[in-house]
Every structure is written in C-alpha cells, then in structure tokens.
Amino acid sequence: MHGSICSISAGWTAAKVFTMGMIDHIEKTEEGFKAIVHGTDDYDVETKLKDRDVPEMSCDCVYAGTWGRSCKHMAALMFAVEDMREKA
Numbered sequence: 395m396h397g398s399i400c401s402i403s404a405g406w407t408a409a410k411v412f413t414m415g416m417i418d419h420i421e422k423t424e425e426g427f428k429a430i431v432h433g434t435d436d437y438d439v440e441t442k443l444k445d446r447d448v449p450e451m452s453c454d455c456v457y458a459g460t461w462g463r464s465c466k467h468m469a470a471l472m473f474a475v476e477d478m479r480e481k482a
C-alpha cells in the first residue's frame with residue numbers, strides 16, 4: 395500500500411468515515427478510483443491501482459497537501475474500494 399497509510403487511530407477514524415457513509419461519488423477511473431470524502435470539508439480523493447498495489451494516492455486535505463502524507467480520507471477510500479471488490 396502507499397507507504398504507511400495511517401496510524402491506528404487514523405485507521406479507526408477512516409473505518410468510521412467509511413461505515414458512516416461519508417464517501418460519495420465513487421468512480422472507477424482509467425487507473426484506479428476517485429471519490430468525494432466528507433469531513434471538516436469535502437475532499438477530492440484519488441487512488442491509482444496496479445493489481446492489488448497502490449502506487450499513488452492523493453487528497454486535497456491539509457494533512458495530505460501540506461505534508462505529503464497519507465490521510466484518513468485516502469484510507470477511507472481504500473475501505474470503500476475493498477468493499478466494492480468484495481461485493482462484485
């Protein structure tokens with residue numbers, strides 16, 4: 395996965411974001427998926443996938459944008475993608 399996606403507490407928060415249905419407009423793109431993840435604001439999140447690997451992710455939140463780190467919004471999108479794959 396894209397580095398260390400997040401800390402345990404952020405991972406828990408990402409799972410909560412996913413289970414509370416705070417992810418909208420999930421779309422399959424040519425290279426992966428994109429979605430809007432709701433939080434303090436609405437964040438545009440995108441992931442590239444190659445088989446089961448995640449070579450690149452992006453989010454326009456301050457945490458990811460300012461420090462270039464993986465965030466809970468990225469992790470929440472990955473929960474949603476995995477859920478979609480399991481249901482397919």
